[in-house]
Amino acid sequence: MNFELTEEHEAIRRTAREFAARSVAPIAAEIDKHARFPKELVDEMGELGLLGIEVEPEWDGAGLDPLAYVIAMEEISAACASTGVIMSVNNSLVCDPLRKWANDAQKDKWLRPLATGEKLGCFMLSEPEAGSDAAAQTTVATPSGDGFVINGVKNWITNGPQADVGILMCMTDREKGHRGISSFIIDMNAEGVTRGPKDDKLGIRASHSCQIFFTDHQVSGEQLLGKVGDGFKVAMSTLDCGRIGIAAQALGIARGAFEAATRYATERKTFGKAIANHQAISFMIADMATEIDAARLLTYRAASLKAAGKRHTTESAMAKLMASEVANKVAKNAVQIFGGNGYVTEYPAERYYRDAKITEIYEGTSEIQRVVIASNIIRGLA
Numbered sequence: 001m002n003f004e005l006t007e008e009h010e011a012i013r014r015t016a017r018e019f020a021a022r023s024v025a026p027i028a029a030e031i032d033k034h035a036r037f038p039k040e041l042v043d044e045m046g047e048l049g050l051l052g053i054e055v056e057p058e059w060d061g062a063g064l065d066p067l068a069y070v071i072a073m074e075e076i077s078a079a080c081a082s083t084g085v086i087m088s089v090n091n092s093l094v095c096d097p098l099r100k101w102a103n104d105a106q107k108d109k110w111l112r113p114l115a116t117g118e119k120l121g122c123f124m125l126s127e128p129e130a131g132s133d134a135a136a137q138t139t140v141a142t143p144s145g146d147g148f149v150i151n152g153v154k155n156w157i158t159n160g161p162q163a164d165v166g167i168l169m170c171m172t173d174r175e176k177g178h179r180g181i182s183s184f185i186i187d188m189n190a191e192g193v194t195r196g197p198k199d200d201k202l203g204i205r206a207s208h209s210c211q212i213f214f215t216d217h218q219v220s221g222e223q224l225l226g227k228v229g230d231g232f233k234v235a236m237s238t239l240d241c242g243r244i245g246i247a248a249q250a251l252g253i254a255r256g257a258f259e260a261a262t263r264y265a266t267e268r269k270t271f272g273k274a275i276a277n278h279q280a281i282s283f284m285i286a287d288m289a290t291e292i293d294a295a296r297l298l299t300y301r302a303a304s305l306k307a308a309g310k311r312h313t314t315e316s317a318m319a320k321l322m323a324s325e326v327a328n329k330v331a332k333n334a335v336q337i338f339g340g341n342g343y344v345t346e347y348p349a350e351r352y353y354r355d356a357k358i359t360e361i362y363e364g365t366s367e368i369q370r371v372v373i374a375s376n377i378i379r380g381l382a
């Protein structure tokens, strides 16, 4: 086992860290406060190759490995978790399934502009009555001409208000249960696709999500991703990778909160000494640092397994479970270390605390990660 990062990994860390310091951190509080989508950051991420990190150069991506993606996600999320998730959805939930399931003509048409940031993507699995129980899809695609007509509603779609392209899961054969789900590539600006108002959220407020309505939306057969009936496999294999990205986002939130709290603890004095020198606070700092490192190692392991082309369902779920719970604990303790200043928007601790919560919910709640981990162990798959 080698814990050294390669020169390529160090280079992507430098690129992402410099971008985060130069462009993201200075506006993170403002875009959170006004729930403003940071279009200028998305454009800059496109120019830096951060929106198609693992996409092969042949399709205009950066051609880096999953560990490079994790490293960049941590750096950007440490500055702003909203910007982190905009990036994560485009990379993990849109470019990744296109890399894996699309044919060359589809890659040329849809993947190329997503990898450069010319277009932005979204992933449409959840519905008002189908979240954890993702197979309970009610959106339907009915054969029509050489394609299908789609009707239904999708819920909580991150990047939904801005997306040009979407990966959609819906039923093509209700009788077959999850084997009756298919996946389509959607032109989000086409007729029959409408967007609801953006959700008013607790955290990651600069990342926008909304409902998406499909009303007699016609797609051609060329928009089918994989074969009819492959949709659940497309969704689950995508989430296996997406969870690595959310683990990295959580890691970034935890590190951002930890660094802010540690800095504050060395500056703030009570009873004649820096609060970092009170044992209660110094032990919090020790626990935070240890737990962040443990979460990072699990996240790097999942990314390395993905890079090696090995099965990583359990390891991705473990990384996401651990990193999201660490992010919540660290952000909560960061607020505590800031005292009253932790409770006001003048300091960043409350934003990290609000942003951390979503990492325990989306791309499978912590309960669902435990279901995945336990069932794989019991079935002898882990």
Ligand SMILES: Cc1cc2nc3c(=O)[nH]c(=O)nc-3n(C[C@H](O)[C@H](O)[C@H](O)COP(=O)(O)OP(=O)(O)OC[C@H]3O[C@@H](n4cnc5c(N)ncnc54)[C@H](O)[C@@H]3O)c2cc1C
Residues within 6 Å of the ligand: 089, 122, 123, 124, 125, 126, 128, 129, 130, 131, 132, 133, 155, 156, 157, 158, 159, 201, 209, 358, 361, 362, 363, 364, 365, 366, 367, 368, 371
């Ligand atoms: C801000 C935000 C952005 C999102 N972005 C996207 C997106 O881009 N695309 C997309 O498709 N979806 C997205 N989602 C949806 C998200 O993935 C779901 O909210 C999540 O999977 C949980 O589903 P649910 O909300 O329906 O909760 P439910 O499934 O109703 O769960 C409610 C509670 O019950 C628990 N529970 C449910 N089933 C079980 C079980 N079998 N065992 C134990 N506990 C259980 C859950 O863990 C949870 O605590 C987003 C959600 C939010 C809030």
